Amino acid sequence: MSVRVYTSSKSYRAGQFFGGLIVALIVIAIASLLPLLPWYKLNPVLDFIGMHPWLNAFLKAFVVVNFVALHVLFLIWLERKFAGWMQARLGPKHVGWQGLGQTLADAIKLFLKEDIVPAKADRQLFAIAPFLSFMPTLLTFMVLPFSAAWIAYDYDLGALFVVAVSTNVALGVLAAGWGANNKYSILGGARAVAQLLSYEIPMVMMILAVVTLSDTMSMKQIVLRQAHLWNIVAYWPVMIPAFLIFLTCALAELNRTPFDLPEAESELVSGFHTEYSGMRFAFFYLAEFANNFFSAGFAVTLFFGGWYGPILPPVVWFTLKTLILICVMMWIRWTLPRLRIDQVMGFCWKVLVPISLVVYCITALIALK
Amino acid sequence: MPTPEAISKLQQLFSEDQLKVDWAGKELILNVESDSFKNLCTFLRRDTDFDCDFLADITSWDTGVSFPLWYRFHSMSLNHTVIIRTNVSRDNPIIATVTDIWPGADWLERECFDMYGIDFEGHPFQGDLAQMRILMPKDWDGFPFRKDYEPVFSGDPLHGPQERN
Amino acid sequence: MGVKEKPVTKEEMESWRIPIPGGAAIIAPVERVAQWARKNSLWSLTFGLSCCAIEMMSTAAPRYDLDRFGMIFRATPRQADVMIVAGWVSVKMAPYIKRLYDQMPEPKYVIAMGGCACAGGPYRDSITIVKGVDHFVPVDVYVYGCPPRPENLINGILKLQDKIAREHVLTRNGDRAPHREPIIIGENA
Amino acid sequence: MPLTSTEISSPGMTINMGPQHPSTHGVLRLLVELDGEVVHSCRPVIGYLHRGLEKMFEARPYRQCIPFTDRLDYLAALNNNLAISQAVERVGNITVPERAQYIRVMLCEMNRIASHLVFLGTYATDIGATTVFLYAFRDREKMLDLLEMMTGARLTYNWIRPGGVPTDLPEGFEKAVRSVFEELKVTLDENNRLLTGNRIFRVRTEGIGVISKEQAIAWGSTGPVIRGSGVPYDIRKIAPYEVYDRLDFDVPVFDQGDCMARYLVRIEEIRQSMRIVEQCFKDMPDGEIMTKMPKIFRPPAGEAYSRTESPRGELSFFMVSDGSLNPVRVHVRAPSFIHLSMLPDLLKGVKVADVIAILGSLDTVLGEVDR
Known part of the structure; x- marks a missing residue:
C-alpha cells in the first residue's frame, strides 16, 4: 500500500493567477480600442442630449451606476482569485471561464434570497x-x-x-x-x-x-x-x-x-x-x-x-x-x-x-x- | 517520592483508622476517611515534605455501595505523585470541597456532582443545582453515571433524554 | 443504496408551465438563471460541531478548496445558504441548531456530514445524543463516513448542486416541497 | 457652583458568544458581560457535545473502547489511543514490545505536529491572518498523508491498541517522512516570518492573557499552557512512558506566560517532535510489534491510570476493573477541560478581541472537554 505524498504545484497556481491577469488585460485592450470607434457618428445624438440637461444628467448617472456595478463584479472576482493565489488555492474556477461568472451568480442568488x-x-x-x-x-x-x-x-x-x-x-x-x-x-x-x-x-x-x-x-x-x-x-x-x-x-x-x-x-x-x-x-x-x-x-x-x-x-x-x-x-x-x-x-x-x-x-x- | 520521615509525620497526625498508607510502585496512595479528608488535603498542600501544589485529577465511580473518590496530586518542586482515596456513602454523598486550596478543583468537582450527585460542601455553587450542572443540561433529571440511573425518555429530540436504539 | 439522481423529465418540464400564453417562454429562462445562480453560490455557515468540522475545514483548505465551486464560509446564518451539520448533536445543542436553521433565509439546505449527524453514528446508544439531525431539521444530503473524507463531502456538495439545478424555483415551498428527497452518499447498506 | 464629578455608568451588555461562533473552536458558549469593549466577567458554558462517553465505556469490552477515544481530542487521536491503551495495559499487566513502543512514539509525535499545525492555523485566523490558516492546513495535509499511509485513516485512526500496534511500518515510509519534514521545516520558517515576526501579531499577543507561574500550577493547567508560564512540566520528561527516556529532545519553556509564549511553545514543539521522529527511525529495533493477548480479555480487579503528554497537556485515563469483561469506570482527565475552567479568571478586564486571542491560545478541543 502506498499513498501518494504530493504538494500543490506552484507553477500551476501561478498559471491560474496569470490567466486571470490576462483576462484583465484583454478587457483593458478592448477598452483601449473603444476610442477608435466612429464615435463622431453619435454627435447629433450627443448634441440632442446636450440640449436637454435632465436627459444629460440622467444618462451620466446611468453610466456611472452601471460602471460601478460592473467594476464591483469584476473586483470581487479579482479579490477572490488574488486571495486564492496568495493562499495556495485556486479560487473560483468552475463558474464561467476561470470563475468569472462567480460574482454574477452570487449577486443573482443574493437578490433572490x-x-x-x-x-x-x-x-x-x-x-x-x-x-x-x-x-x-x-x-x-x-x-x-x-x-x-x-x-x-x-x-x-x-x-x-x-x-x-x-x-x-x-x-x-x-x-x-x-x-x-x-x-x-x-x-x-x-x-x-x-x-x-x-x-x-x-x-x-x-x-x-x-x-x-x-x-x-x-x-x-x-x-x-x-x-x-x-x-x-x-x-x-x-x-x-x-x-x-x-x-x-x-x-x-x-x-x-x-x-x-x-x-x-x-x-x-x-x-x-x-x-x-x-x-x-x-x-x-x-x-x-x-x-x-x-x-x-x-x-x-x-x-x-x-x-x-x-x-x-x-x-x-x-x-x-x-x-x-x-x-x-x-x-x-x-x-x-x-x-x-x-x-x-x-x-x-x-x-x-x-x-x-x-x-x-x-x-x-x-x-x- | 515522599520520604519515610514525611510519611511518619503523616502517621503521627492521623490515627490508624482514619488513614491507611499504601504504595503502588513509586506512588503514595492514602486511603482516608471522609471526615479527615479536608485536614489531610490542607496538610499535603502546606507541608514542605509533600508540597502538593498541583491537583491533577478528581474522579469518582459507583461501586453500588458507595462512591469512592480518587484525587491525584503532584508536587512541582519535589516531583512526586500522591493519590488520595476516600469514600462517601450513597445515601448521603457529601464531602468537603478543595476549591479553596486548589482553585482548579472547581470544574472537576462540578463534574462529579453532575454525574454522581456528590455534594461538595463549601463549593461556591453548592446547593444551586442549575449552576452546579456542568455538562448535562440545566434541567436534566437525575445523575446519569450512577449505575441505577434510569432515564425517562420523552421522545422529543429537542428536550430530555434520547431513546436508545 | 446508491445515489438517487433523476434527470429532468418531460412531465417535470410540463409541470413548470404556467397557464398563461407564452408563460413557459418567460418563466423557464428566469428559472434557469435562478437555478444556475443558486447552485453556483452556495455559501456555507461556519458551524462545526466536532471531528467532522476539522474535515470540513480541510475541505476549505488549499488541497481541496471549496472556493472553486463558489462556496465560501459565512459566519452568520443570515448570509448562509447551506448548513453543514458536522458532528454529533446532543440534546443540549439541538435547540441551537434548530434556531440556526430557522435564522437562515430561504432557500436553505442542510448537509448532514458524518455518521453522527446522519443517524447518531457511534453514539447511537448514548442518551444525550439525538439520533440524526433529521429529527428536527430537513436534511438534503446525507454524507456518511466517520468522518467522511473531504472528497466525500465535495461529492455531497456537487450532488446538492445538481439537486438545486433541478429544483422548481418559483414555487419552492419551504420544507414541504417535493424536491426534499434526500441524497445519500457513502452508505454501504 | 462647585464642580462635582458625575459618574457616568451604563448598564452592562451581555454577549452570548457561541455555541455557534466562528472562533470558539467548537461549541463553547461564553456568556460575556461587557462594558463597552471591556469584559467585566465571563462564564463559560460547556456540555454541548456531551455524549456520556465515560458511561458508554462501561458497557464495552476494553478493546472496543479504543475507537471512541479517537473522537475525544480529534486533533490528536493517536495520543488518545495511546493513553487508553496504556491504562488497559497497566490494569492488565501487559508489556509492549520495544519496536511497537517506538512506532507508538513516532506516530504520536507526528500527530502532535498535525495538531499544532491546526493550532497555528486557527490561532492565526482568530487574530485575523486568514492566509496563515490555509498555509498551516496545506502543511497539515502532508502530515495526514503520512498518517494515512500508516493507519489508513485521515483523522480517526483507531490504531494504537493494548499490547502494541497492529501492523508494521509500510514500505517507503521513512523516505516519505523525511521528505515531508524537509518541506515542513521550510514552511515553518515561512510561517514564522509571516506571523511570529509580525508587529501586529506581537502587539495582539504579547502581554495578553498572562498566566503567572503560581496561577498556572494552582489551576492545574498542563502542556503548552503551563510551559508557557515557565514551569517545565512535561510528562514525557518527569514520568517518561514508552521510550521517551531514551530519546533526546528539549522541552521548550517560556517565562512570559502570555499568548505569545504559549504560541512559541507550540511552534518549538513542532521542531522537537520532528527531532524525536527522526531519532525513532534511527534507534528502532527489529522484532515483534504486538503482544499476544487473550481473545477474551479479563484484567484482574484493580485501578490503574495512565499519564501521557497529549498536544494539549496531560491526558490521563483512569480505569477501574472488577475482573469482568467491561471496565467499571473509565475517567478521562482532559487537559482542555481544566484549561477552560481558567477562563473566568483570565478574561477579567480584557477587551473583546482579547477574549478570542486568549481562548485561542489555550487551544482547547471541545470534544475532549465535553466527553
Whole structure:
C-alpha cells in the first residue's frame, strides 16, 4: 500500500493567477480600442442630449451606476482569485471561464434570497441602512476623473466634495448596527464610527497637502498639474509619507485588514451586517468594493498622475493604475493580522495625526516657497 | 517520592483508622476517611515534605455501595505523585470541597456532582443545582453515571433524554 | 443504496408551465438563471460541531478548496445558504441548531456530514445524543463516513448542486416541497 | 457652583458568544458581560457535545473502547489511543514490545505536529491572518498523508491498541517522512516570518492573557499552557512512558506566560517532535510489534491510570476493573477541560478581541472537554 505524498504545484497556481491577469488585460485592450470607434457618428445624438440637461444628467448617472456595478463584479472576482493565489488555492474556477461568472451568480442568488428583517429591529433604519452606506460611495464617483473628458461633473471643489460625502458612509454603518438590534451589530457599528471618523482626520490632512501643492480643489485640475511629473515624484519627500498615510487611512475607511474591526469575523461574527441577508447584504458588499475602487482611484488622482501615461488611452491608464493599487490593498489585506480597537484608535491619534501634521507643515513650507 | 520521615509525620497526625498508607510502585496512595479528608488535603498542600501544589485529577465511580473518590496530586518542586482515596456513602454523598486550596478543583468537582450527585460542601455553587450542572443540561433529571440511573425518555429530540436504539 | 439522481423529465418540464400564453417562454429562462445562480453560490455557515468540522475545514483548505465551486464560509446564518451539520448533536445543542436553521433565509439546505449527524453514528446508544439531525431539521444530503473524507463531502456538495439545478424555483415551498428527497452518499447498506 | 464629578455608568451588555461562533473552536458558549469593549466577567458554558462517553465505556469490552477515544481530542487521536491503551495495559499487566513502543512514539509525535499545525492555523485566523490558516492546513495535509499511509485513516485512526500496534511500518515510509519534514521545516520558517515576526501579531499577543507561574500550577493547567508560564512540566520528561527516556529532545519553556509564549511553545514543539521522529527511525529495533493477548480479555480487579503528554497537556485515563469483561469506570482527565475552567479568571478586564486571542491560545478541543 502506498499513498501518494504530493504538494500543490506552484507553477500551476501561478498559471491560474496569470490567466486571470490576462483576462484583465484583454478587457483593458478592448477598452483601449473603444476610442477608435466612429464615435463622431453619435454627435447629433450627443448634441440632442446636450440640449436637454435632465436627459444629460440622467444618462451620466446611468453610466456611472452601471460602471460601478460592473467594476464591483469584476473586483470581487479579482479579490477572490488574488486571495486564492496568495493562499495556495485556486479560487473560483468552475463558474464561467476561470470563475468569472462567480460574482454574477452570487449577486443573482443574493437578490433572490429571502429578505429577513428581525422582529425586534428598527424596521425603517434597518431597511434604509444599506442604501445609506451605498449612496455616498456612488456619489463620490461623480467627481472621479477617468480622463480629461470622462468625468461626470468637474466640480471645482471636487476634493472637498469627496471628503464631505464619503464621511456619510459612517452614518449607514451606524444605522445598520443600531437598527438590527443585535449586540454584535451595535458593537460593530460603534467601532466603525469611531474608526471612520478618526481616520478621516489624517486622510483629510493628506488630501489637503495635495490640494495645497496643486493650488486647486478640482479633481481634474489636480491631475492636469501632474501632466509632466506625478505628485509622488515631484514632491517625494512629503508625498511618499503622505501617500502611505493616505493608504493606511483608506484601508481603515474600507474596513480592511488590519483595520477590519467593524466586521471582524472571528470576534463579532460579521459585525454591523450580522443580521443582513439577501439583497440588503449585497448592497453592503457593493458599497465596500465600490468604495475600494474609489479610494484607489482617488489615490491615483492625488499622487500618481491620474490618467497620464504613454501609448495607451487615458481611461485605460487610469483603470490600470487603480487596479494595481487595489491589488496592493488586497495584498495587505491577506497578509496582515487584525489590530485591536484600542490599538487602532491609539495608532490613529498618537501616530498618524502627529505625523500627518508634520507632513502638512512641511508641505505648507514648500508651497510658501 | 515522599520520604519515610514525611510519611511518619503523616502517621503521627492521623490515627490508624482514619488513614491507611499504601504504595503502588513509586506512588503514595492514602486511603482516608471522609471526615479527615479536608485536614489531610490542607496538610499535603502546606507541608514542605509533600508540597502538593498541583491537583491533577478528581474522579469518582459507583461501586453500588458507595462512591469512592480518587484525587491525584503532584508536587512541582519535589516531583512526586500522591493519590488520595476516600469514600462517601450513597445515601448521603457529601464531602468537603478543595476549591479553596486548589482553585482548579472547581470544574472537576462540578463534574462529579453532575454525574454522581456528590455534594461538595463549601463549593461556591453548592446547593444551586442549575449552576452546579456542568455538562448535562440545566434541567436534566437525575445523575446519569450512577449505575441505577434510569432515564425517562420523552421522545422529543429537542428536550430530555434520547431513546436508545 | 446508491445515489438517487433523476434527470429532468418531460412531465417535470410540463409541470413548470404556467397557464398563461407564452408563460413557459418567460418563466423557464428566469428559472434557469435562478437555478444556475443558486447552485453556483452556495455559501456555507461556519458551524462545526466536532471531528467532522476539522474535515470540513480541510475541505476549505488549499488541497481541496471549496472556493472553486463558489462556496465560501459565512459566519452568520443570515448570509448562509447551506448548513453543514458536522458532528454529533446532543440534546443540549439541538435547540441551537434548530434556531440556526430557522435564522437562515430561504432557500436553505442542510448537509448532514458524518455518521453522527446522519443517524447518531457511534453514539447511537448514548442518551444525550439525538439520533440524526433529521429529527428536527430537513436534511438534503446525507454524507456518511466517520468522518467522511473531504472528497466525500465535495461529492455531497456537487450532488446538492445538481439537486438545486433541478429544483422548481418559483414555487419552492419551504420544507414541504417535493424536491426534499434526500441524497445519500457513502452508505454501504 | 462647585464642580462635582458625575459618574457616568451604563448598564452592562451581555454577549452570548457561541455555541455557534466562528472562533470558539467548537461549541463553547461564553456568556460575556461587557462594558463597552471591556469584559467585566465571563462564564463559560460547556456540555454541548456531551455524549456520556465515560458511561458508554462501561458497557464495552476494553478493546472496543479504543475507537471512541479517537473522537475525544480529534486533533490528536493517536495520543488518545495511546493513553487508553496504556491504562488497559497497566490494569492488565501487559508489556509492549520495544519496536511497537517506538512506532507508538513516532506516530504520536507526528500527530502532535498535525495538531499544532491546526493550532497555528486557527490561532492565526482568530487574530485575523486568514492566509496563515490555509498555509498551516496545506502543511497539515502532508502530515495526514503520512498518517494515512500508516493507519489508513485521515483523522480517526483507531490504531494504537493494548499490547502494541497492529501492523508494521509500510514500505517507503521513512523516505516519505523525511521528505515531508524537509518541506515542513521550510514552511515553518515561512510561517514564522509571516506571523511570529509580525508587529501586529506581537502587539495582539504579547502581554495578553498572562498566566503567572503560581496561577498556572494552582489551576492545574498542563502542556503548552503551563510551559508557557515557565514551569517545565512535561510528562514525557518527569514520568517518561514508552521510550521517551531514551530519546533526546528539549522541552521548550517560556517565562512570559502570555499568548505569545504559549504560541512559541507550540511552534518549538513542532521542531522537537520532528527531532524525536527522526531519532525513532534511527534507534528502532527489529522484532515483534504486538503482544499476544487473550481473545477474551479479563484484567484482574484493580485501578490503574495512565499519564501521557497529549498536544494539549496531560491526558490521563483512569480505569477501574472488577475482573469482568467491561471496565467499571473509565475517567478521562482532559487537559482542555481544566484549561477552560481558567477562563473566568483570565478574561477579567480584557477587551473583546482579547477574549478570542486568549481562548485561542489555550487551544482547547471541545470534544475532549465535553466527553
